Amino acid sequence: MVTLAEVAQHAGVSASTVSYVLSGKRSISAATRQRVERSIRELGYHPNAGARALAGKRSNIVALMVPLRTDMYVPVMMEIAIAVATTARAHGYDVLLLTGEEGPDAVRRVTGSGLADAMILMDVQLEDERLPLLRGTGQPSVLIGLPADTAGLTCVDLDWSATGALCVEHLAGLGHRDIAVIGEAPAVYERHTGFAERTLDGVRSRARETGVRVLHRPCEGGYDALALTLARIFDERPGTTGFVVQNESAVEPLLALLRQQGRAVPEDVSVVAICPDQVAVQASVRLTSVAIPAPEMGRQAVERLVAKLDGRGGDEVVLLTPELTVRASSGPAPAAP
Amino acid sequence: MVTLAEVAQHAGVSASTVSYVLSGKRSISAATRQRVERSIRELGYHPNAGARALAGKRSNIVALMVPLRTDMYVPVMMEIAIAVATTARAHGYDVLLLTGEEGPDAVRRVTGSGLADAMILMDVQLEDERLPLLRGTGQPSVLIGLPADTAGLTCVDLDWSATGALCVEHLAGLGHRDIAVIGEAPAVYERHTGFAERTLDGVRSRARETGVRVLHRPCEGGYDALALTLARIFDERPGTTGFVVQNESAVEPLLALLRQQGRAVPEDVSVVAICPDQVAVQASVRLTSVAIPAPEMGRQAVERLVAKLDGRGGDEVVLLTPELTVRASSGPAPAAP
DNA sequence: CGGGGGTGTCGAAGCGCTTCAACAGCCTGT
DNA sequence: ACAGGCTGTTGAAGCGCTTCGACACCCCCG
Numbered sequence: 197m198v199t200l201a202e203v204a205q206h207a208g209v210s211a212s213t214v215s216y217v218l219s220g221k222r223s224i225s226a227a228t229r230q231r232v233e234r235s236i237r238e239l240g241y242h243p244n245a246g247a248r249a250l251a252g253k254r255s256n257i258v259a260l261m262v263p264l265r266t267d268m269y270v271p272v273m274m275e276i277a278i279a280v281a282t283t284a285r286a287h288g289y290d291v292l293l294l295t296g297e298e299g300p301d302a303v304r305r306v307t308g309s310g311l312a313d314a315m316i317l318m319d320v321q322l323e324d325e326r327l328p329l330l331r332g333t334g335q336p337s338v339l340i341g342l343p344a345d346t347a348g349l350t351c352v353d354l355d356w357s358a359t360g361a362l363c364v365e366h367l368a369g370l371g372h373r374d375i376a377v378i379g380e381a382p383a384v385y386e387r388h389t390g391f392a393e394r395t396l397d398g399v400r401s402r403a404r405e406t407g408v409r410v411l412h413r414p415c416e417g418g419y420d421a422l423a424l425t426l427a428r429i430f431d432e433r434p435g436t437t438g439f440v441v442q443n444e445s446a447v448e449p450l451l452a453l454l455r456q457q458g459r460a461v462p463e464d465v466s467v468v469a470i471c472p473d474q475v476a477v478q479a480s481v482r483l484t485s486v487a488i489p490a491p492e493m494g495r496q497a498v499e500r501l502v503a504k505l506d507g508r509g510g511d512e513v514v515l516l517t518p519e520l521t522v523r524a525s526s527g528p529a530p531a532a533p
Numbered sequence: 534m535v536t537l538a539e540v541a542q543h544a545g546v547s548a549s550t551v552s553y554v555l556s557g558k559r560s561i562s563a564a565t566r567q568r569v570e571r572s573i574r575e576l577g578y579h580p581n582a583g584a585r586a587l588a589g590k591r592s593n594i595v596a597l598m599v600p601l602r603t604d605m606y607v608p609v610m611m612e613i614a615i616a617v618a619t620t621a622r623a624h625g626y627d628v629l630l631l632t633g634e635e636g637p638d639a640v641r642r643v644t645g646s647g648l649a650d651a652m653i654l655m656d657v658q659l660e661d662e663r664l665p666l667l668r669g670t671g672q673p674s675v676l677i678g679l680p681a682d683t684a685g686l687t688c689v690d691l692d693w694s695a696t697g698a699l700c701v702e703h704l705a706g707l708g709h710r711d712i713a714v715i716g717e718a719p720a721v722y723e724r725h726t727g728f729a730e731r732t733l734d735g736v737r738s739r740a741r742e743t744g745v746r747v748l749h750r751p752c753e754g755g756y757d758a759l760a761l762t763l764a765r766i767f768d769e770r771p772g773t774t775g776f777v778v779q780n781e782s783a784v785e786p787l788l789a790l791l792r793q794q795g796r797a798v799p800e801d802v803s804v805v806a807i808c809p810d811q812v813a814v815q816a817s818v819r820l821t822s823v824a825i826p827a828p829e830m831g832r833q834a835v836e837r838l839v840a841k842l843d844g845r846g847g848d849e850v851v852l853l854t855p856e857l858t859v860r861a862s863s864g865p866a867p868a869a870p
Numbered sequence: 871c872g873g874g875g876g877t878g879t880c881g882a883a884g885c886g887c888t889t890c891a892a893c894a895g896c897c898t899g900t
Numbered sequence: 901a902c903a904g905g906c907t908g909t910t911g912a913a914g915c916g917c918t919t920c921g922a923c924a925c926c927c928c929c930g
Contacts, residue, residue, distance in 0.1 A: 197647070199886060210910050215888060222889095225908060242645030246592060247886035249583030250915050260630065264615060266608070274611045278601060281632045290648065293597065293630040295618045308579025310534070311627065418815035445815055448785050452817050478755035478782055480789050536916060547880045552918060559919095562878060584916035587885050 198241040207235035218243065249310065258284055258501060259292040259312035261302060261326075263319035269444065272472060272490045273318065276340060279494025280316060287502045289313075300326050307335045314505055316340060316497050320351075322388040336504040338497045342390045346513050350504065352496045355515040356391045359486050360398025362520050363440040363468045366484070368406035371529035372438035372466060375403065376429045377412040378422070378450065380443050385414055395442055395470070411436070417445025419452070426453055437529050442470040451480050451525075462527035468520070476523065484526035486518045535578040544572040555580065586647065595621055595838060596629040596649035598639060598663075600656035606781065609809060609827045610655065613677060616831025617653060624839045626650075637663050644672045651838050653677060657688075659725040673841040675834045679727045683850050687841065689833045692852040693728045696823050697735025699857050700777045700805045703821070705743035708866035709775035709803060712740065713766045714749040715759070715787065717780050722751055732779055732807070748773070754782025756789070763790055774866050779807040788817050788862075799864035805857070813860065821863035823855045 204211045209228060216222040217232040224232075235241070249255040260280050262273055281291045292312050294302045296319060303326050306312045313336065317326060320341035330337050331348050339351040367375055377399055379385070380392050396412055403410040411433050415425045429436055441447055447469055451461065459465045461481050469476055469485040476485035496514055503509040541548045546565060553559040554569040561569075572578070586592040597617050599610060618628045629649050631639045633656060640663050643649045650673065654663060657678035667674050668685050676688045704712055714736055716722070717729050733749055740747040748770050752762045766773055778784055784806055788798065796802045798818050806813055806822040813822035833851055840846040 197645070197886095201886075211887080212889075212911075213909060216909085219888080222909090223907065228908080240641075240645065242642060244587070244886050245646040245648040246583045246586030247915090248888080250581070250587050250885090250917085251887040251889080253888090253915075255583060257629075262615070264619070266611065266615070270611050271603070271607045274603065274607050277614075277630065278599070278603070278632055281630050282601070282634060285632070285635065291630040292594075293614065293618050293628040295615055295622070297619060298622065304577075305579060308534070308577065309582040311582040419817050449817065452789060480756050480786065534916095538916075548917080549881075549919075550879060553879085556918080559879090560877065565878080581916050584885090585918080587887085587915090588917040588919080590885075590918090 197244070198239045200241070200243065203232065203235050203239055203241050206239060207232045253310070254313050254505075255310060256288060257290045257292050257312045258498070259294050259302075259306050259315040261294040261296060261315060261317045264296045269488070271444075271475075272488050275472070275490035276318065276494040276497075279491040280498055283495045283498035287498065289498075289502070300329055303329045303333075303335070307333045314338075314501050316501060320390065322390050322393070336501060338501045338504075340493055340497050342394070342513065344390070346511075348511055350500050350511050350513070352493055352500060352514045353391065353516070354488060354493065355518055356394035357398035357401075358515075359470060359518040360395040360400075360440070361402035362398075362486055362518050363470065364399050364402040364406065364408060364410070366468060366520055366522075366526065367438035367440070367466060368402070368408045370438075370466060370526060372408065373529070374409050374433050374436045375399075375411070375438040375440060376433065376436045377410060377440045378425065378443060378446050379412060379414045381416045382414040392442070399440065409433070415443060415446050417443060417449075419449045422446050422449040423453055426450065437465055438526075439465065439467045440470070441467060444471050444475055447471065447475065447479055447483070461525050464530055466526035466529070468526055473521070476521070479525075481525045482523040484521065484523045486520050489516055492516060534581070535576045537578070537580065540569065540572050540576055540578045543576060544569045590647075591650050591842075592647060593625060594627045594629050594649045595835070596631050596639075596643050596652040598631040598633060598652060598654045601633045606825070608781075608812075609825050612809070612827035613655065613831040613834075616828040617835055620832045620835035624835065626835075626839070637666050640666045640670070640672070644670045651675075651842055653834050653838060657727065659727050659730070673838060675838045675841075677830055677834050679731070679850070681727070683848075685848055687837050687848050687850070689830055689837060689851045690728065690853070691825060691830065692855055693731035694735035694738075695852075696807060696855040697732040697737075697777070698739035699735075699823055699855050700807065701736050701739040701743065701745060701747070703805060703857055703859075703863065704775035704777070704803055705739070705745045707775075707803060707863060709745065710866070711746050711770050711773045712736075712748070712775040712777060713770065713773045714747060714777045715762065715780060715783050716749060716751045718753045719751040729779070736777065746770070752780060752783050754780060754786075756786045759783050759786040760790055763787065774802055775863075776802065776804045777807070778804060781808050781812055784808065784812065784816055784820070792817075798862050801867055803863035803866070805863055810858070813858070816862075818862045819860040821858065821860045823857050826853055829853060 200214050201211050204214045214232050217224050217229050284291050315337045318340045320339045320343050322344040324343050327343055339349060342351050342353050384392050399410055413425050415421055441450060454461055454465055461467055469483045471485055473487045476483040537551050538548050541551045551569050554561050554566050621628050652674045655677045657676045657680050659681040661680050664680055676686060679688050679690050721729050736747055750762050752758055791798055791802055798804055806820045808822055810824045813820040
């Protein structure tokens, strides 16, 4: 393993000069710099991460805490993780992958050991037990998702409330008066994951404004669960003509079951999905949808974090504006029979 | 930040004693150990990762290189990543997330800087450009996936060839004589990703043995692409009664299209999928499938890696035995018309 | 009762880097 | 011509930990 000292010797300068060439924290003459850079290349030198972290008091690593469970939005999580890794690298940071498993202990461990300079937390609950720690330690951090109280925190998220409102608005504008929301699995609501509840808030308040009736039903993914849910919905509100789906694994079953029941999409029933664009265009009916901008969320989170680490910018809540794309699954409400 | 020296002072022992309590590399009297452990707890001490890496020459970090592209098996990748992270933590390692983006440079960087003690590579191609480096540096590593030449490498993978064979065997055993394989996207074959080609090998050789005819067609996911592919298949081989699907995003479209064409599953046509169990049971017809044991692959990879880091065990190729679960999508071939 | 072999603890060296204070040389202005 | 200010470079002091060799001390055996 090549060390800085060896590079220095090879280039005929002192170790500190090499260090300054690397960090750019002091001016170095062009001649010297080039000589040093040449030695670095020739010897294939890479600074030792541990030594650097020890002496410099920064590891150049950010921790990313992903949820352990995979009961929702797996592709979204993956896309966010990849965007985080890519953006972080572009800023010279590496990414440490933590699972939710360790919970608050992971925060303590990472903070205490100086393993990472900062953290990004995903799957934030409204009352998340990791938050007091984060507030306490002063560890720079960014949440992907909004807790109930954002004081002293930086958060990045899709504006779920606006997303819900947008879906209702679209359907209401097409003349639908009875709308059903097929939500995430009950477990997601039970652990008070913010986005699910916020979406619902947005849905309800816009429904009130537009005079639309809304029925909300959580639903596990898959055919069997959805068949049951759908039956109950039509049982309770036979006049339902609009659906908002916030559960990737319910999208396809819904389309199949509607077809099977002889309800044409979009002639008889309109469907708006909240899902990544890829899912929307690969479905059996190209779906009118509000996209979940996963890569943008990951990118934003890292940008905020880097800003904090550089001493720029403080706490803020970044809400991404949802965009609805009209495709083939939504149309005017059928005339009342 | 609490340091080892402070713990030592608090416990009334020397720094080295604390270090030995932590590492267990020398015997310490019960009394002293307890005193030290108490101080550690009271002060909330966490060893500094950088210092530890510098002095101990190991970072206790393993790098995981995930593919950047998301054109296949996203949930599988995610499950593997999570299994890797979980298993690694159980062995005292943290996981550094690298994307394929940097390619071989990432290997050089991580090896050279001592950032990680070892690497796990996913999405290995038959002739992977990272392999020469890996062989050269002597960096402990495990591949998830099999390259063409495994000499000097440790690999973990599902036995894809056996998987292909198993699918054919099942269908042949049910009397199907004409089988179509709906494969991954063409791009996957073009970059010579081992698993796709190996599956095909297994399919073909067992087909030869059982006297079954096979037609293989790569296919992008989604309805439109599959509709085209399916039309071509029935055009070329109208007597096709068995399908093997190795592409998650083609599963549901296939079922929907078959239904639409009035071909009943499993009465007229049998379908065997190669996919995670969760996908198989959530489909509109519960699918006979060979599971992709993602968590087991991640776990095994870490176990091998840890064994190597501990100086136990050398290079080996671990092939997981595929298991076929019969569900509702396969049955006896219909009598010839 | 004395020497030999454990056991338990300690001090010091050193891992490879960053950074501070210091300094040598040069240029500028008066 | 020289004080003063730059610019470019250096040596040395750590960062917090691991580990080696040394050293007490105690117990057991002859």
